[in-house]
Amino acid sequence: MDKFLLQQQVLERLAEDLLQAEQAVRAAHETATHEENVAENKYDTLGLEAAYLATGQARRAEAIRQAMANWRQFRPRPYDASKGIQLGALVCLVDSDGKQQQLFLGPNGGSMTLVSGAQFVQVISSDAPLGRAVLGKCEGDEVSIQVALTRRQFEVLWVH
Numbered sequence: 249m250d251k252f253l254l255q256q257q258v259l260e261r262l263a264e265d266l267l268q269a270e271q272a273v274r275a276a277h278e279t280a281t282h283e284e285n286v287a288e289n290k291y292d293t294l295g296l297e298a299a300y301l302a303t304g305q306a307r308r309a310e311a312i313r314q315a316m317a318n319w320r321q322f323r324p325r326p327y328d329a330s331k332g333i334q335l336g337a338l339v340c341l342v343d344s345d346g347k348q349q350q351l352f353l354g355p356n357g358g359s360m361t362l363v364s365g366a367q368f369v370q371v372i373s374s375d376a377p378l379g380r381a382v383l384g385k386c387e388g389d390e391v392s393i394q395v396a397l398t399r400r401q402f403e404v405l406w407v408h
Contacts, residue, residue, distance in 0.1 A: 249338055249364050249408070251324040251352070258358045258371055262316045269309040276302035315357020322355050327407045332384040335374055339382055341391065341402040348405065353379055
């Protein structure tokens with residue numbers, strides 16, 4: 249699996265998310281400033297609510313822009329067994345039932361599932377619980393995380 253192609257897929261998905269967020273900002277702003285939504289009394293809050301929504305959507309759009317900048321600057325390095333799993337690693341974990349999952353450890357803001365060939369790849373950051381748990385691990389190591397009241401155990405099958 250090509251890490252560069254995965255990175256491009258993340259950037260494409262973030263660009264789609266940014267377009268949707270910017271459209272939502274425009275729609276909420278138009279609603280907030282439309283002449284029909286001027287408050288007639290203290291209980292008429294549609295314009296105010298739309299303004300709050302526009303502010304939230306603008307913050308979301310800015311967060312996506314920042315994530316895109318992080319992903320554009322990101323340069324995944326080849327796996328170095330002496331350092332263990334680091335940012336940029338492509339990891340395959342297997343659970344106790346034999347179910348495999350592939351992870352691509354990247355910068356913040358790219359949490360999503362991608363498809364590469366017939367494989368699903370979960371993109372996570374090192375701030376995610378599973379991302380923190382795999383940092384520094386090597387092939388064959390055990391990884392354990394707490395999910396609600398359940399402890400999940402994995403083995404690192406391979407790393408690229």
